[in-house]
Amino acid sequence: MDDNPFFETWDTPFGMPPFDHIRPEHFPPAFERGMEEQLSEIAAILAAPVPASFADTIEALERSGRLLERTSRVFHNLDASDTNPALEQIARDYAPRLAQHQTRIALDAGLFARIADLYARRDTLGLAPDQLRLLERHHLRLVRAGALLDSGQKARMAAINQRLATLHTLFGQNVLHDEREWQLVLDAADLDGLPQFARAVAAQAAEERGLAGKYVITLARSSIEPFLTFSSRRDLRRTAHQAWTARGTHPGAADNTPIIREIIGLRGEQARLLGYDNFAAYRLDDSMAKNDATVEQLLLRVWDPAKAKAREERADLEKIARADGLNEPIEPWDWRYYSERVRRARYDIDEAEVKPYFVLDNMVRAAFDSAGRLFGLTFTPRPDLPVYHPDVRAWEVRDRSGAHVGIFLHDNFARAGKRSGAWSSRYRDQHTLDAPVTPIVVNNNNFARSNAAGGEPTLLSFDDAETLFHEFGHGLHGLLSRVRYPSQSGTAVRRDFVEFPSQIFEHWMSVPENLRQYARHYQTGEPIPEPLLRRLLAARNFNEGFATVEYTASALIDLELHRDPAPENLDPERFEREFLARYEVPREIGLRHRPAHFQHLFAGGGYAAGYYAYLWAEVLDADGFAAFAEAGDAFDPALAARLKDIYSAGDTRDPMELYRAFRGHDPDIAALLRQRGLGASEGQADA
Ligand SMILES: [Zn+2]
Numbered sequence: 001m002d003d004n005p006f007f008e009t010w011d012t013p014f015g016m017p018p019f020d021h022i023r024p025e026h027f028p029p030a031f032e033r034g035m036e037e038q039l040s041e042i043a044a045i046l047a048a049p050v051p052a053s054f055a056d057t058i059e060a061l062e063r064s065g066r067l068l069e070r071t072s073r074v075f076h077n078l079d080a081s082d083t084n085p086a087l088e089q090i091a092r093d094y095a096p097r098l099a100q101h102q103t104r105i106a107l108d109a110g111l112f113a114r115i116a117d118l119y120a121r122r123d124t125l126g127l128a129p130d131q132l133r134l135l136e137r138h139h140l141r142l143v144r145a146g147a148l149l150d151s152g153q154k155a156r157m158a159a160i161n162q163r164l165a166t167l168h169t170l171f172g173q174n175v176l177h178d179e180r181e182w183q184l185v186l187d188a189a190d191l192d193g194l195p196q197f198a199r200a201v202a203a204q205a206a207e208e209r210g211l212a213g214k215y216v217i218t219l220a221r222s223s224i225e226p227f228l229t230f231s232s233r234r235d236l237r238r239t240a241h242q243a244w245t246a247r248g249t250h251p252g253a254a255d256n257t258p259i260i261r262e263i264i265g266l267r268g269e270q271a272r273l274l275g276y277d278n279f280a281a282y283r284l285d286d287s288m289a290k291n292d293a294t295v296e297q298l299l300l301r302v303w304d305p306a307k308a309k310a311r312e313e314r315a316d317l318e319k320i321a322r323a324d325g326l327n328e329p330i331e332p333w334d335w336r337y338y339s340e341r342v343r344r345a346r347y348d349i350d351e352a353e354v355k356p357y358f359v360l361d362n363m364v365r366a367a368f369d370s371a372g373r374l375f376g377l378t379f380t381p382r383p384d385l386p387v388y389h390p391d392v393r394a395w396e397v398r399d400r401s402g403a404h405v406g407i408f409l410h411d412n413f414a415r416a417g418k419r420s421g422a423w424s425s426r427y428r429d430q431h432t433l434d435a436p437v438t439p440i441v442v443n444n445n446n447f448a449r450s451n452a453a454g455g456e457p458t459l460l461s462f463d464d465a466e467t468l469f470h471e472f473g474h475g476l477h478g479l480l481s482r483v484r485y486p487s488q489s490g491t492a493v494r495r496d497f498v499e500f501p502s503q504i505f506e507h508w509m510s511v512p513e514n515l516r517q518y519a520r521h522y523q524t525g526e527p528i529p530e531p532l533l534r535r536l537l538a539a540r541n542f543n544e545g546f547a548t549v550e551y552t553a554s555a556l557i558d559l560e561l562h563r564d565p566a567p568e569n570l571d572p573e574r575f576e577r578e579f580l581a582r583y584e585v586p587r588e589i590g591l592r593h594r595p596a597h598f599q600h601l602f603a604g605g606g607y608a609a610g611y612y613a614y615l616w617a618e619v620l621d622a623d624g625f626a627a628f629a630e631a632g633d634a635f636d637p638a639l640a641a642r643l644k645d646i647y648s649a650g651d652t653r654d655p656m657e658l659y660r661a662f663r664g665h666d667p668d669i670a671a672l673l674r675q676r677g678l679g680a681s682e683g684q685a686d687a
Contacts, residue, residue, distance in 0.1 A: 004026045004029055004030060005017075005018050005021045005022055005026060006022075006026055006027075006029075006030035006033075006034075006067065006070065006071050006074075007030070007033070007067075012385070012386060013382075013384075013385060014385075014396075014404070014406075014407050014438060014440065015428060015437075015438075015440065016385050016386055016394075016407060016427075016440060017070075017074050017386070017388075017427055018386055019386045019387060019388040020386050022074065022078075024084070024086035024087055024090060025086075027071060027075050027087075027090050027094070028090060028093070028094070030067065030071040031068070031071055031072075031075075031094050031097070031098065033067060034065065034067040034068030034069075034070075034071050034072075035068055035097075035098075035101045037065070037066075037067050037068070038064050038065035038067075038068050038101070038105070039101075039104075039105075041060070041063070041064035041065065042061075042064060042105055042108065042111060044060070045057055045060045045061060045064075045111065045114070046108075046110040046111060046114070048060070050114075051117060051121075052114035052115075052117055052118050053118075054118060054125055054127060054131060054135065057111075057114045057115060057118060058115070058118065058131070058134060058135055058138060059433070059485075061111075061138065062134075062433055062485050062486055062487060063433065063434070068101075070428075072098065073426065073427050073428065074427065075087070075090070075091075075094075076425075077388075077425050077427060077442060078388055079091050080418070080419045080423070080425070080444070081388070081389070081411055081418055081419070081442070081444055082388055082389050082415075082417050082418060083176070083417050083418075083419075084417060088173055091169050091173070092166070092169055092170070092173075095165040095166055095168065095169040096162040096163070096165050096166045098165065099161045099162050099164070099165035100158065100161070100162050102161070103145070103157065103158040103161045103162070104158070106141070106142055106145035106146070106147070107142075107145060107146055107147060107149075107154045107157065107158065109147075111142075112142050112147040115135070115138055115139050115142060116139065116147075118135055118139075119135060119136070119139040122135055122136070129652070129653070130483065130484055130485065130488065130652040131485075133488070133651070133652060133653070134485050134487070134488060137487070137488075137651065138487075140286065144274065144282075144286060145157070146273065146274060149273060149274075153273050156269075156273065157270060157273060160266045160269060160270050163262075163266060164263060164266055164267070164605065167259050167262055167263050167266075167602075168263070168602065168603055168604050168605065169603075170259055171248075171256055171259050171260075171263070171599070171602040171603050172419065172599055172603035172604075173254075174248055174254040174255070174256050174259070175247055175248050175256070175420070175597045175599060175603065176419060176420075177254040178219075178246075178247040178248060178250065178254055178597075179218070179219045179220070179247060179420055180416055182218070182219055182243045183205075183209065183216050183217065183218055184216065184217040184218075184227075184236065184239065184240055184243075185206070185211060185214050185215070185216055186202065186214065186215040186216070186217065186236070187214065187215070188215070190215070190233060190236060191215060191231075192231065192232045192233050193230045193231050193232030193233070193337075194226075194227070194230050194231060195230060195351070195352030195355075196352070197226075197352065197355050197356070197450070197459050198226045198227065198230055198352075199215065200450055200451050200454075200456060201222075201223065201226070201448040201449070201450060202215035202216055202217060202223070202227075203215055203451065204448070204449055204450060204451045205217070205218055205223060205448070207451075208415075217240055218414070219243065219244055219247065219420070220414040220420055220446050220448060221420065221421070221446060222414060222446055222447050222448040222461075222464060223414065223448050224240055224241075224244055225336065225461075226351075226448075226461070227240055228240065228241060228333060228336040228337060229336040229337060229340045229351065230337070230340065230351070230352075231337065232337070234326075234333070234334070234337075237333040237334070237337060238331070238333045240333070241332055241333035242333075245332070245590070245594055246596075247594075247596065247597040248594075248596030248597040249573075249594075249596040256595075256596045256597070256602070257572050257573060257596060259602065260570075260572040260595055260596065260602060261570055261571070261572055263602055264279075264561055264562070264564065264567045264568075264570050264572075265567050265568035265569075265570065267279040267562065267567065267605075267608065268564070268567030268568065269567075269568070270282070271283075277563075277565075278562065278563040278564065278565070278567070279562040279563070279567070279608065279609055280292045280295075280559055280562040280563040280609040281563065283562065283608060283609040283610060284609060286494070287494050287495060287496045287610070288494055288496045288497055288616065288655055288656065289496055289612070289616060292559060292563055292609075295559060295612045295616075296556075296559060298612065298615060298616060298619070298669075299552055299555055299556055299559070299612060299615065301669065302548055302552055302615065302672075302673070302676065302678060303549075303552050303556070303583075305673070305678040305679060306544075306545055306548035306549045306552055306676075306678060307545070307549055307584070307586065308545070309544065309545030309548070309677065309678060310545035310546055310548075310549045310586055310589060311545075311586075312545065313339065313342075313543060313545045313546055314330055314586070314588065316342045316346075317330050317334070317335065317338035317339055317341075317342060318330060320338050320341050320342060320345070321334065321338050329588065330588045331588060332587070332588055332589065332590050334588070335546060335588055335589065339542075339543050339546065342542075343539060343542055343543070346539075346542070347535045347536075347538060347539040347542065348535055349532070349535050349536060349539055351461065353532070354461075354462065354532070354536060355459045355460070355461060356459060356521050356522050356523065357519040357520060357521055357522075357527075357528040357532075358459055358460040358461065358462065358464070358465050358519060359457045359458070359459060359460075359520070359522045360412060360447060360457060360458040360459070360460055360468075361457060361458075362518045362519070362520060363460055363465045363468055363469075363509070363518060364410065364468070365518060366508075366509070366514050366517070366518035367468060367469055367472045367508075367509075368395075369514075369517075369518075370469075370505075370508040370511075370514060370635075371472070371476055373635045373640075374508075374635060374640040374643070374644070375476065375480060375640065375644050375647070376399055376400035377397055377398070377399060377405060377476075377479070377480075378397070378398050378399075379395040379396070379397055379408065380395060380396045380398070381393065381394070381395055381396075382394045382395060382396045382407070385407070387409065389411065389415075391411055391412065391413045391415070392409055392410065392411045392442075393409070393410045394407060394408075394409055394410075395407070395408045395409075395410065396408075397479055404438060405438065405439075405479055405480075406430065406438045406439040406440060406441060406478070406479045407438070407439070407440045407441070408441050408442075408443070408475060408479065409427075409440070409441065409442040409443070410442075410443055411442060411443065411444045411445070412443075412444075412445045412447050412458075412468075413445075413446070413447055413448075413449045413458070414446040414447065414448055414449070418444070418446065419444075419599070420446055420599075421446065421599065422443075422444060422445045422446060422467050422470070422471050423443075423444050423471065423474075424441065424442070424443050424444070424471045424472075424474030424475050424478070424491075424502070425441075425442050425444070426439060426440060426441050426442070426478050426490065426491075427440040427441075427442065428440040429478070429481070429486055429489035429490060429492075430478070430479075430481040430482070430483065430489050430490060431481075431483060431484060431485055431486040431488075431489050432483070432484050433484060433485055433486060439478050439479055439481060439489075439490065441475045441478040441479055442475075443468075443471040443472060443474070443475050444471070445464075445467060445468060445471060447460060447464055456522075457522050459522060462510075462536070465509050466506045466509050466510075468509075469505050469506045469508060469509040470502045470503065470505065470506050471502065472505060473501050473502035473503065473504065473505030473506065474491060474498075474501065474502040476501065476505065476647055477490050477491045477498075477501040477502070477647050478490035478491055480644060480647035480648050481647075481648060481650050482648040482649075482650075483648075483649070483650040483651075483652055484652075487651075488650045488651040488652050489650050489651075490650050491650075492650055492651045493650065493651045493655060494651075494655055495606065495607065495610045495613050496610065496612070496613040496616040496617065497617065497620075497655035498613070498617075499613050499614050499616075499617035499618075499621075500617040500620045500621055500624070500646070500655075500659075501646060501647055502617075503614070503617050503618055503620075503621040504620070504621040504624050504625055504643070506621075507621070507625040507628075507634075508634065510537065510540070511634040512533065512537070513634070514634075515528055515533055515536075516528070516533070519533070541676065541677030544676050544677045544678070546589055548676055548678070549585070549586060549589045550589055550590070550591065550592040551592050551614065551615070552615070553580075553583065553585045553589070553590070553591045553592070554591045554592045554593045554598070554611055555611045555612045555614075555615060556579075556583060557576070557579050557591060557595065558598070558600075558601055558607075558608070558609060558610070558611040558612070559609060559612065560575075560579055561575065561595065561601070562608060562609035563609075572595050572596070575595075576591075576594065576595055598611075615672075618672050618675070619667050619669050619671075619672045620659055620667045622671035622672040622674070622675040623663065623667040623668050623669075623671040623672070624643075624659070624662065624663055624667070625671075626671045627639055627662075627663055639662075642661065642662045643662055645658070645661065645662065646658050646659070646662055
């Protein structure tokens with residue numbers, strides 16, 4: 001294995017992974033050596049003199065595991081964006097091994113003793129504020145991992161972590177399996193109602209699957225949502241919608257139902273070992289929200305107004321449906337179709353008329369330009385850099401002085417082997433521990449590609465464009481990071497704060513001056529006509545009842561699943577049925593993510609009992625963006641400079657403190673309710 005790139009220094013520009021040399025077989029030996037190296041680094045910390053110092057313990061810990069980190073970052077990113085059977089097998093093999101390794105370090109009694117000793121003396125060590133917070137966070141992390149448990153309990157914690165890692169991996173692979181397996185192959189005669197752009201995308205998907213001359217609908221959001229919105233074939237909409245919502249539920253090898261049951265049970269057991277009533281209580285104890293009552297209060301604050309608004313929306317849909325001769329209730333596969341018809345009638349907006357103005361490349365430019373005007377960044381294409389797939393574009397990011405800031409990778413298209421959804425990740429984090437290290441950030445989207453060979457540009461929906469800006473906001477959080485220690489870098493903040501930088505950035509997508517400049521017709525280059533722009537902005541809150549119900553129902557079921565009093569006996573299907581009945585979730589809307597494919601909760605632990613974070617952060621982003629509206633300038637330099645401080649701070653400061661320093665006061669929930677058209681309300685958020 002002498003030629004294993006993970007064992008060599010990368011002489012690529014900016015420390016880019018040498019993707020062209022990395023093969024699946026390089027990962028197992030790199031994982032093995034990476035774990036060994038980190039264990040000997042930990043042993044060296046334990047052998048250092050007593051009493052411990054910040055440098056020989058905390059800083060040494062921050063320095064440890066570089067090879068493992070580098071290997072893991074490349075592996076997990078490739079496995080998410082461009083996987084194959086070899087990588088999937090390695091994921092199954094190494095998920096439990098890596099979890100075991102992490103747990104072993106987290107539960108090492110000697111390491112905890114040194115950190116606990118430092119923690120007890122923390123006020124006498126002369127630490128800078130970022131160092132003090134780093135020490136406190138490491139101490140808390142180990143306590144929350146089980147450092148205070150007895151040896152029998154620790155062994156059980158370790159076994160559970162290992163098993164959970166396997167279950168998370170299987171869950172994600174099962175969803176991908178169901179998404180890959182299903183496609184709806186159509187003939188030209190089946191395309192009634194589909195506008196030209198949707199036909200082009202379906203033709204391109206067919207072409208990529210060797211079905212030239214046909215049309216293919218897939219379960220990628222950017223394929224199925226337009227289909228459900230425009231197809232006048234109710235039978236086909238129903239088929240497609242049922243396949244979409246059935247992901248992860250098919251009996252057999254890829255069934256996620258038993259996996260959910262086991263995950264929920266094991267998480268509950270861990271929480272009880274650590275002295276909490278349930279997993280939600282454990283998870284939320286280390287969040288801005290602090291406890292499940294606060295989260296529930298926020299979710300319920302929007303739940304009834306959202307349902308009331310959705311009822312009004314449904315009445316509008318029914319009117320059009322009846323005029324169409326549909327004398328049955330509106331079904332989940334009807335909502336998007338009829339709501340598009342209402343939107344067209346009420347606002348004179350036709351998605352097919354809007355979409356030609358949202359060219360992917362122009363929206364990317366709009367995002368870059370906004371980051372330039374707000375934060376002084378510039379983006380230069382670097383086609384010379386190695387990338388892992390031909391779809392990926394690499395950009396060099398510089399600041400106002402021309403200094404290198406980092407590398408931004410954009411991976412925008414849906415394809416087989418790529419996880420669904422949109423996400424931001426990093427290949428390398430910014431820090432300055434020993435020498436300045438610049439970040440390498442990646443944004444993944446799943447946009448349906450247009451006919452590339454025919455020279456047609458990829459067109460986005462308004463929502464797609466917002467998603468692009470959202471992930472780019474996370475990207476900026478990584479790129480603008482200015483911290484000393486790796487574990488405080490960029491997005492390493494509390495989960496219910498991490499969506500603030502991404503969600504507030506979404507607002508710049510629809511700033512009128514951006515739309516006037518960048519929303520240009522793909523054929524004529526004409527800017528979006530003013531009347532259409534006005535109608536588009538006027539329709540912003542249209543269908544918000546549906547969107548809020550769909551999201552909030554998912555956040556509520558997440559909370560309820562993770563605070564169930566008897567999680568080991570949980571029957572996921574029955575639980576879901578009873579949940580829908582208890583909360584009176586409108587059946588024609590349902591959940592945005594059903595448990596069986598809710599990857600936020602079960603393909604990893606990150607958003608478990610944490611899906612509320614989007615709404616939590618929306619309290620901040622609605623209130624935060626209102627500051628720019630009040631200033632009368634979406635690019636107000638003083639506000640932008642203060643906002644930049646949030647993007648740069650990583651986890652060096654308390655999030656609410658950061659927010660107040662930017663805004664000058666606590667967030668006010670009224671801005672969120674206005675933003676969603678749910679009626680203004682008095683009072684401060686509990687956040
Ligand atoms: Zn996000």
